[in-house]
Amino acid sequence: MRSTRSILEPKPPEELPGEGFRKRQIAHWLYRRGARDFDEMTDLPRALRRELAENWRISEFELIQAFPSQDGSVKYLFTLKDGKQTEAVYLPYKDRKTVCLSSQVGCPVGCTFCATGALGFGRNLTPWEILDQLLAIAHHQGIPPTEIRNVVLMGMGEPLLNLDAVSAAVRRMIDKNALGMSPRRITLSTVGIPKGIRRLAEEDLGVKLALSLHAPDDETRKKIIPTAKAYPVEEIMDAVAEYFQKTKRxxxxxxxxLKGINDAPRQAREVARLIKDRRIVAHVNLIPFNPWEGAPVEGTPKAGIRRFAEILENEGIPTTIRWSRGVDVGAACGQLALKETPPAPLRFAPNAPNR
Ligand code: SF4
Structure with missing residues (x-):
């Protein structure tokens, strides 16, 4: 019977199939050159390629669709082997290429301002479905996977609710025999689960932490982030402080x-206090709300966002207003909602990988 085992699962090179230096060749094709078909591995003997094709699969997806934004970013919609779907975003900048990856199908948290939350929860992604988002995007963009040097785990899902899989995927990203990325260039974004933050510190991956704070007080947080009912903000901040102490990142x-919800000047001062009390070296990203159909909240007008940023800066907290990219194709923060499907599916683009 044909195996459905992912070739991304065995640790490279030693656990990969093949004898001796063939293992290294396979790892090189997969992670450095981004092969998506065993037949592309032309320096392997034909019999080995056939054996690989019979027993392993490279891609975790049945179908990939791409939605290019006018600003150069691209939203990808992946249909998984079980028919469920998830999304990721490619964000090219002048000096770097970044991907925003999903850790779950939908999201169990259900933040009121987030289109993904409104979808509900499908299932956890496997490590290889997480990793393959990066490989598939690189292939579609016609670049080697190693050209993508920045990863943010800020797509669909709460990564700390699928930490085993996220951790395995990240280990493969930083493994020098796989993608060889710097952990400093990988950011895990969480809504704030103290136990998960502490476990992440124990995992010792060295990745950067981003906390979706969104409000400095429990009363407001509970209105917009359902998990805030279980985790008070002071407890989350203590766990974040421990993560900072351990990693120094x-x-x-x-x-x-959000207009009239979390944008009052006193809330800006309270955010600064939470950070300064714990001596966390921090940076605040203020994100203008990206609207989506049926959203129950409104964004703060630009002037209000600037005023909030000014208060934080005056309190000594470095602050950036992060205007999102990909808003026109529903690829921006909080917009991933598995919605747009073009009339014809776009499989891997014809621009062949740079080999
Ligand atoms: S903001 Fe993050 S944690 Fe909240 S519902 Fe959206 S994906 Fe889930």
Whole structure:
């Protein structure tokens, strides 16, 4: 019977199939050159290629669709082997290429300002479905996977609710025999689950942490983030402080600006206090709300966002207003909602990988 085992699962090179240096060749094709078909591995003997094709699969997806934004970013919709779907985003900048990956199908958290949350929860992604989002995007973009040097786990899902899989995928990203990425260039974004943050510190992956704070007080947080009922903000901040103490990596605080909910000047001062009390080296990203159909909240007007940023800066907290990319194709923060499907599916683009 044909096996459905992912070739991304065995640790490279030693656990890969093949004898001796063939293992290294396979790892090179998979992770450095981004092969999507065993037949592309032309320096392997034909019999080995046939054996690989019979027993292993490279891609985790049945179908890939791409939605290019006018600003250069591309949203990808992946249909998985079981028919479920998830999304990821490619974000090219002048000096770097970034991908925003999903960790779950939908999301169990259900934040009121987030289109993904409104979808509900499908299932956890496997490590290889997480990793393959990066490989598939690189292939579609016609670049080797190693050209993507930045990963943000900020797509669909709460990564700390699928930490085993996220951790395995990240280990493969930083493995020098696989993608060889720097953990400093991988950011895991969480809505704040203290136990998960502490476990992440124990995992010792060295990745950067981003906390989706969105409000400095429990009363407001509970209105927009359902898990806030279980985890008070002070407890989350203590766990974040421990993560900072252990890793010494600057922590990012994400804050989506919602009109009349979390944008009062006193709330900006309270955000600064939470950070300064714990001596966390931090950066705050203020995110203008990206609207989606049926959203029950409104965004803060630009002037209000600037005023909020000014208060934080005056309190000594470095702050950036992060205007999202990909808004026109529903690829921006909080917009991933498995919605747009073009009339004809776009499989891997013809621009062949740079080999
Ligand atoms: S913001 Fe993040 S945690 Fe909240 S519902 Fe959306 S994907 Fe889930």
């Amino acid at each position: 600057r922590v990012t605080f994400e804050y989506v600006m």
